[in-house]
Amino acid sequence: MGPEAFLGVEQVVVLDTDRARAREVARAHVAGYLDSAPHQVANMRRLGFGDADIAGGPSSRLVDAIVAYGDVGAIAVRVRDHLDAGADHVCLQVISVDQSALPLPQWRELAVLLRATEPSAGTSVSRGR
Numbered sequence: 830m831g832p833e834a835f836l837g838v839e840q841v842v843v844l845d846t847d848r849a850r851a852r853e854v855a856r857a858h859v860a861g862y863l864d865s866a867p868h869q870v871a872n873m874r875r876l877g878f879g880d881a882d883i884a885g886g887p888s889s890r891l892v893d894a895i896v897a898y899g900d901v902g903a904i905a906v907r908v909r910d911h912l913d914a915g916a917d918h919v920c921l922q923v924i925s926v927d928q929s930a931l932p933l934p935q936w937r938e939l940a941v942l943l944r945a946t947e948p949s950a951g952t953s954v955s956r957g958r
Contacts, residue, residue: 837918838911843898844923844935851898852889858924859887859895896924905942 830836841858845851862869863883870883873891882888887895897907904921911919921939923932 835917836915837920838916839920839922840904840907840911841896841922841924842904842907842935842939843896843925844901844904844932844938845898845925846900848898850926852892854924854926855892855896855898856887856889859892863887901938901942904939908942 841855843851843854845854873883878891882891897904908919923935923939925932925935
């Protein structure tokens, strides 16, 4: 990419400590991409996911690889993984059970993550240049 490149990635998140409920919200989200976008299926295959992960709805393995869920700490781990892998910025796409409402409570809760990772704390959600 070169030394001046900026790598911004998106991480879909479900801020919910009920693992089964969070995974079902995540599964519905991922299924929407697989059902309506053939290029996404091709991308998943290139990443090593096969028919067992794609056919009949996304497997738990596929959902877990794409969507981060749990509490703020679990989301922070996934954000840190992206930054450690070279991302300059991580955009969080928050999804929830009620897709018709803005996820204001989740945004507020995740704001703690942003404050905890400000440069003064020694890390950064957006490394910037």
